[in-house]
Amino acid sequence: MKKKEIINMDELDPQFKYEIASQPGGEHILKCVQCATCSSGCPVASVSDKFNPRRIIRMAVLGLKDVVLKEDFVWYCAACYTCSERCPQDVRIPDLMAAIRNIAVKEGSIHPAYREQGRLIGELGRLYEVTEFENERREKLGLPKVKEKNREIAEIYGCTGVGKVVL
Amino acid sequence: MSKNEPRIGVYVCHCGLNIGAVVDVAAVATYAQTLPGVVVSRESTYTCSDNGQRSIQEDIETHNLNRVVVASCSPRMHGDTFMKTCETAGLNPYLFEMVNIREQCSWVHTDKEQATEKAKDLVRMAVAKVQLLEPLEKQKSAVNKAALVVGGGVAGIFSALYLANAGIKTYVVEKKPSIGGHMAQLDKTFPTLDCSLCILSPRMADVGKHENIELITYADIQDVSGYAGNFHVTVKSNPRYVIKENCRLCGVCAEKCPVSLPDEFNVGLKKRKAVYIPFPQAVPNYYLIDADHCLHLTKGGCMLCQKNCPNDAIDFDQTESVRELNVGAIIVATGFELYDATQKKEYGYGRYPNVITNMDFERWVSADGPTHGKVVRPSDGNPPQKIGFIQCVGSRDEQEGAGYCSRICCMATVKQATMLREKYPEAEIYVYYTDMRTPGKGFEEFYQRGREQGIVFIRGKPGEIEEDNNQNLIIVSEDTDSGLILRNTLDLVVLACGLRPPEALEELTQMLHLSRSPDGFIMEAHPKLRPAETSIPGVFLTGCVQFPKDIPDTVAQSGGAAAMAAALLTKDEIELEPVRATVDEELCIGCGLCEDNCDYGAIEVKRTEEGMKAQVIEVACQGCGVCAASCPQKAVTIRHFTDGQLLAQVTAALEPEVIL
Ligand SMILES: Cc1cc2nc3c(=O)[nH]c(=O)nc-3n(C[C@H](O)[C@H](O)[C@H](O)COP(=O)(O)OP(=O)(O)OC[C@H]3O[C@@H](n4cnc5c(N)ncnc54)[C@H](O)[C@@H]3O)c2cc1C
Ligand code: SF4
Ligand code: SF4
Ligand code: SF4
């Protein structure tokens, strides 16, 4: 969505809030009273003004689906659960962020960093490649060498459809 | 079953669109016409209207009806209305049956066809039952023309004065040594800023000396039995160990007493002795000894107070006394408890000295408080220059078990901030809020005045408070209006704690058989139309025990409760519901299960010539049916809900075709 002075509400998606509420983790979105307890204590919000859990909830409730799904910010939540402990309405924000990310993934919006991680896991079965360097160190510690790539993950990617999403 | 053939009239109500929009009322009425015994069946837009009632009465006369069924709203809403309709037309009101096709049908279903079928089923069931109903006669019982008010806060004080001024003998039972409640602890009151005790203490004194009021303080209700018009209440008075007539309030006893304790009236900010007076304006106005902490009463010895009292007022021989009060009506006015702020760990109350509650603030700012009215930082006694208030502490907080808004804390904060502004014109004052709620006469204007005085309202609830080495308090919070995250270092933080039902309420509600709402406060008989009554006839309620409210609303509700109680107490006798248990002594084997299960002590197994037999104490029985359900011999029957009547209803539900 283009940045405009005035947002025409007819262009927003009033169903978006229900879509989130129907996802595991997103159930409590409509309980939010916008008190800002979450944003007050969020360690990510304190270092980045792009991320503000309260504002994300607000935008979602207003139906700014495109912005919420396409922008980076839903991927910023560190899942520290500080807000969840304190939210007076039990909104369970980190779970809610995960629900929104799941929708984003389904719609094909996935943060490049996560996509890269997904690709690596799919390919290697791990987050990083085991090279000779690691294997030498393993030997010194009396651990067996790792040679093969983990194929199981690729299989799981195949039958669950995760591969289509991240690769 | 009554001798004459049943001649039933059925009236199906549209309730405007409430029922009519979902249920095909005409179809239900036509169907009812086909049921056995039904002589006339009609639909009407509002059966409860004069017209609707008149049509029933005319039918009773012209069609010689001897049974009436109304299918409309809940019997709680209009059961009495239609019973009276029948009675006025000369039909025994217990030959009437009501069917709820609104709450139990149209309001809960959307499928019109199925809802209509269900309405037909419900009507058929009622027609089956109504044929078997028996006429019942109401008994009369004399009304004891005295009232009991439980709790002596502003709610109890005003209810008692209203009743006493109407000439009704009124007992006030207060568990603390003085009446006054929380209002006595407040310094000034919003939105007019009048001094709280200046307006309350004359009324407290009136209670103490009114010829129609008997004040029983430092006392506990131990047992309640009976029913509207005739309650018996057992009250235990705790000994004060001081003779009222002798005490001249010189205070020598307290000077000599070696025991120093936190003073409850000043929320622990000051000390008191084991012999003390709760506060200077206390009613009754004389000293007492705190038996839990007095050296003589706990360990023996000491008696310094007695040795030094110039008026021989100390009497260690006093003991507790128990008495029974006989009253016709009871008003419950036991108020609230403040939310325990130590539960909200992230705000550090109890750990950080400079975090205080709104009730602490009232005592700091009071001339009788620990600093004679100077608000200071508790850690170093310095005047605060930057003060923050945090709203909704323990309210609107599902994690703290209170989803409701406590209603008074926004205004209490505006009041306290305004008072601070007057005392410290230079100070910076911030109020952290979620929503400011100011619905009341003069409230919004008061809030606006606060803003114009430079109090800064920040929309955003802080997640936590941190303390620095100087015991200053750091709040990081979002200001949602600007979208900025703000860091604020403050000298003093006041927590606007919410109101909770008193912890000891459970005991009282059990003794009185009262229900509580999900929020824990006592449930009123109807949320809109009967706010000062409970579900138990003869028991009324007022003040914060029903729900948090401010003083003007409390006083208004007390007027309502007193008027309701007076309406009952000015009658000579009241009618008792005849829907009660009866025992068939031939079947009863005296096992006593019914007696064990009855909550009202209304059924007792007694020795008779035929052996041990259960007997119902008619006036105490509430007709709840627990005894009938528990009797293994089926010896107990509840009139108007006999097995035969209920089974006919059930059979009609299950087998539509075999009805009679
Ligand atoms: C910090 C603060 C500031 C406030 N400021 C204002 C203000 O400025 N203006 C305003 O209008 N309102 C204000 N209020 C609200 C006000 O305090 C209440 O409206 C008022 O006190 C309600 O009176 P009550 O009689 O219902 O309850 P309470 O004052 O709680 O009185 C209840 C009484 O019942 C007694 N009791 C309890 N249980 C029993 C029992 N089992 N048997 C016998 N007795 C019992 C208690 O000891 C007490 O005396 C404030 C409240 C707070 C917390
Ligand atoms: S803390 Fe909870 S209620 Fe408050 S703004 Fe955040 S999610 Fe909403
Ligand atoms: S869980 Fe996410 S939104 Fe909540 S405080 Fe931590 S980083 Fe912020
Ligand atoms: S009155 Fe104000 S501070 Fe109190 S609970 Fe309601 S909104 Fe919160």
Ligand code: SF4
């Ligand atoms: S119906 Fe039975 S259990 Fe219920 S109050 Fe009457 S005697 Fe007690």
